[in-house]
Amino acid sequence: HQESLLLTFHYTALFVVGIYLARQQPQMAAFYARLSRPGKLCLALFSLLLFVYGGRLIFRFTTASQLVDWQIALGAAGIMFFALNSDRFKKLLLVRPIHWLGLSSYSMYLMHGTILFTLVYALYGRIPLLAILPIYLFAVLVVTTCFYFFVEKPTMDWGRRLSNLLVPAARGTPGIAPVPAAALGERLAPLSAEPLPASYSQEAPPQPGIAETS
Numbered sequence: 001h002q003e004s005l006l007l008t009f010h011y012t013a014l015f016v017v018g019i020y021l022a023r024q025q026p027q028m029a030a031f032y033a034r035l036s037r038p039g040k041l042c043l044a045l046f047s048l049l050l051f052v053y054g055g056r057l058i059f060r061f062t063t064a065s066q067l068v069d070w071q072i073a074l075g076a077a078g079i080m081f082f083a084l085n086s087d088r089f090k091k092l093l094l095v096r097p098i099h100w101l102g103l104s105s106y107s108m109y110l111m112h113g114t115i116l117f118t119l120v121y122a123l124y125g126r127i128p129l130l131a132i133l134p135i136y137l138f139a140v141l142v143v144t145t146c147f148y149f150f151v152e153k154p155t156m157d158w159g160r161r162l163s164n165l166l167v168p169a170a171r172g173t174p175g176i177a178p179v180p181a182a183a184l185g186e187r188l189a190p191l192s193a194e195p196l197p198a199s200y201s202q203e204a205p206p207q208p209g210i211a212e213t214s
Contacts, residue, residue, distance in 0.1 A: 055072060
C-alpha cells in the first residue's frame with residue numbers, strides 16, 4: 001500500500017508539470033520571444049534527445065523507473081513548450097491527422113494496452129506475430145475513435161457544464177457573477193469625487209458643558 005501511495009504522488013506530479021505549463025503560458029511566451037534562434041534550436045534538440053534517449057542514459061546509473069519517467073517528462077515539457085509558442089510547430093500540429101491523434105491521445109493511452117493484450121492472447125500462435133501488428137493498429141484507431149466520441153468527449157462536456165454550475169455558487173449568489181475589484185473601483189470613483197455638502201463638517205460638534213479653548 002505504501003508503494004502504491006508513492007506511485008500515486010509520483011504520477012500526479014507528472015500531471016502537475018502540464019498544469020504548470022498551461023498556467024504559466026504568458027511567461028513562457030515571453031521567454032520564448034527572448035530566445036535567440038540558436039538558443040531555440042539548442043533547446044528543441046535537447047528536449048527531443050531527453051525525451052527519446054533520457055531513459056537509456058539514466059539506466060546506465062540506476063534502475064529506478066521513477067527517475068526515467070522524469071527524464072521523459074522534462075523532454076516532453078520542452079516539446080510542449082515549443083508546441084505552444086512556435087508558429088511552425090503549431091501549423092504542423094494542426095494538420096488534420098496529427099490534430100486528430102492529439103485529440104484522441106488520452107483515449108488511445110487508455111485503450112491501447114488492453115487491445116494489445118487481447119489480440120496477443122487471442123491470435124498468438126495462430127498467425128505470425130508480425131501479422132498482428134496491422135490488426136492492432138487498425139483496432140486501436142477504431143476503438144479509440146469510439147471511446148473518444150462515446151465516453152471521453154461526453155464526459156468532458158458534462159464536466160464543463162457541472163463546473164459552470166458550481167463555480168458561481170461557490171463564489172456567492174448562484175448564477176450571479178462576482179464584480180471584479182477594478183470594475184467596482186470604477187463604479188465607486190464618481191461617488192468619491194462628488195463635493196461634500198456645505199453643512200457637513202468633519203469636526204466633531206462641541207459637547208455641552210465643555211468650554212471651547214482658543
